[in-house]
Amino acid sequence: MRIANLVVQNFRGLRSLIWQPGSQAMSCIIGPGDSAKTTVLDAIEATLSPRWITFSEPDFYLGNSLNPITIEVTIAELSKALLSDQRFGLYIRGLADDGTVYDEPEAHHDPALTIRLTVDATMEPVWELICDRYPTPRVLSNRDRSLFGVVRLAGEEARHLTWGQGSVLARMTGNTEGTANQLAEAYRVAKQTANLSSISSLVDTAKQAEQLAKQLGAYVIHEFGPDLELGRGGFSSGSIALHDGTTPLRMSGLGTRRLATLAIQRAAIKEGAIVLVDEIEQGLEPHRVLGAVSALRSAQELAKSSSAPTGQLLITTHSEVVLSELKSDALFIMRRTREGDACIRSVPSDSFSRILKHAPRALFAKRILVCEGATELGLMLGLRELFRVRHADVPIEHLGVAIIDGSGAAAPGLAMALAGLGYSTALFRDSDQALKANVVGLLQAQNVQVFEYGELQCTEMAIFRACWPDIVDKLIHAAVASLGEATIFAQLRPAFPGVEVTAPFATWLAAFPGAEDNWGRIANLAIQFKWFKSEERGRAISAIVDEVVQQGQPSPLSGCIGSIERWVYAQ
Structure with a gap:
């Protein structure tokens, strides 16, 4: 899946923005500080994430809730689940080669869906699927939005390094037969002994996470495995955390934590995730930044060559090291006026070089x-x-x-x-x-x-x-x-x-x-x-x-x- 069109109105520092990222698998937004680059990622996440987002006055442009927030995201390269009539097939629109979206799709158009998030003075967000063929939009639940495959890496994501409820590791492990019973037994004997290495599904998931993290440049000192990390909250599935040897992974360096989290989140989505990464260079040395960007791009190119879903990677950066690893068609420069009207423009290849x-x-x-x-x-x-x-x-x-x-x-x-x-x-x-x-x-x-x-x-x-x-x-x-x-x-x-x-x-x-x-x-x-x-x-x-x-x-x-x-x- 990929974002083909984004329209933002009255959201935080943006009064208006229209952006077409294009068909490339990786897009990097750059620009001076406070140009609302992070706000673009926030708008996408708020619209497509299954999480319930709480809004307040500061989320409105200039704090004026009389002008409602409206965010529309058009998604192309849809998964099979999204294309089915039982799901959203009746709301399919057509995406032309020039990025124009038509309500009546034609044979040469790519199928696309447009999701709209609106928030008015009541602060109640409403997620809808829109298409002018149907005057009444379809309201989307959090379960519906989970199908859009959005992954956001921003700051601390320690919860995804445990097997807690809703974490990515828990989804990767699944409900394998016997896992629940073995976990229950582990809970009972936790204060005496916990042999989590005997739970094959946890061990397999940890090994998979280790392999994925290494591919993005995360440092692994020993090997990843499940182990207990008891806290004040008592014993639960969230007490089972990913460890590097005997050290909880959440205590590793910032760069390694971010790369491991990103790798795990991407792996949990099988049909082309939309990955949002703010300041991808955060916590990473220049050589690991290069390696991470190169690995992400190579994975997408490999998926494309094998006709697998490539997904989309949207990143922001303040690092010239990241720029050196990008192609010109992946770079977008963001500008915002004092009135809050923003534009994101592509960079011609000759100028970029x-x-x-x-x-x-x-x-x-x-x-x-x-x-x-x-x-x-x-x-x-x-x-x-x-x-x-x-x-x-x-x-x-x-x-x-x-x-x-x-x-x-x-x-x-x-x-x-x-x-x-x-x-x-x-x-x-x-x-x-x-x-x-x-x-x-x-x-x-x-x-x-x-x-x-x-x-x-x-x-x-x-x-x-x-x-x-x-x-x-x-x-x-x-x-x-x-x-x-x-x-x-x-x-x-x-x-x-x-x-x-x-x-x-x-x-x-x-x-x-x-x-x-x-x-x-x-x-x-x-x-x-x-x-x-x-x-x-x-x-x-x-x-x-x-x-x-x-x-x-x-x-x-x-x-x-x-x-x-x-x-x-x-x-």
Whole structure:
């Protein structure tokens, strides 16, 4: 089973959302914090889960229960049980290739069902199956909703690591003949001895759980098995917990617990589960994140190749490691306006490849400043720490701003790719090589703001030409700190013959007639010998550059840096 269409109205932070995840088996929603990604998973779970959901005022958009919550989920690739007329067959709708849902299905349509959850001011949720062919919707019970095969992994799921009533392990074990009698006997002798390893159905389920958990990357120290874990609640089936050796699995690391729970939940659904995972990377090292995503995707591809139900995996993430394991058609970027209207858009493959190669973490930001080269990147990374002093000590990261490396000539294309995905994007570059007219036009068309010095100046030239002599001394000292005194002075002496280059810059001789001024010559040396051509060196001079800008002397440098500061703080 898979979700083909989702419509949400007035649910928590979402006033409206319409999303078509597509036919791929895995979909990953990303976006900046507080864009309501988790709310999307909550909406799906609330509609399809067999659990009774309790609603209150905060579950309504802006807390206004006068506007009812409405969530509609259209499911395709239906199981046999859902297709039968005795169940829901009379409410079958048609799903076209473009994702449009028709009440009168045609031969070339895929069969689909639409489930609607509504909650009004009474706080009573109503689950219904809708189809315009039947004016009266069919009310769905929790037993009906259990057929939709939704699995949600979020936070602690310790109950699924026991054989308690309603747990996944209990469903996997089933009502095997003799199991109940053996459990009853185990209860009676629990305080004396409990030989749960003699109950084959429990042991078999534990072995199956171990195998499934290992496939997703869970660490197994010894072996999984059933054992007692008595608590204050007395002795019951919930006292039988999955153990790794003699240690309850619930006491394992967070990552192992989550992977084991996810594996167990998926295994309990035989006809294509819809799996919802919020922040899949939580508690996992990068290599286990890669392994888990790869294993989940491989399992779906294997099921598809064998014509078995593939199901659907819907995840959210804030990890660029997860992105590296995804294909472009699996990635969706979520945006939400201040009015609560959200959209989830797919990512073109060419844009995805470009961004994944150069700046995957930018996809989690709201506003992105693309820096053309290493000097510009280092300079901005240092300046951003100084900006906050003038802005109530608020770092730009708190505003959702990311500063990324544009990798030289790739910077304009990267900026356009990000802007094309809906990000507010700007480009910071030097001006030693003018942009081609067609590139300028494309940047303008994508609303990419370009910050540069003009006058064909590179960053080094713009900095030195804006400096007073005492500031030049500080720049020379910064170069000495990076490259060494002997190296820098050996580079200065041939350019300034007869000058004591160790003396303050203000005492140096004036430029020879017809030659560049001293500022220009020393800037050319900085360019030629790459004094500041690295992220680290660019960052080292950021405080000096900020001092120049704050002096208030008009210059291409101060104009450019001042404009960037206003942009990152949206002023």
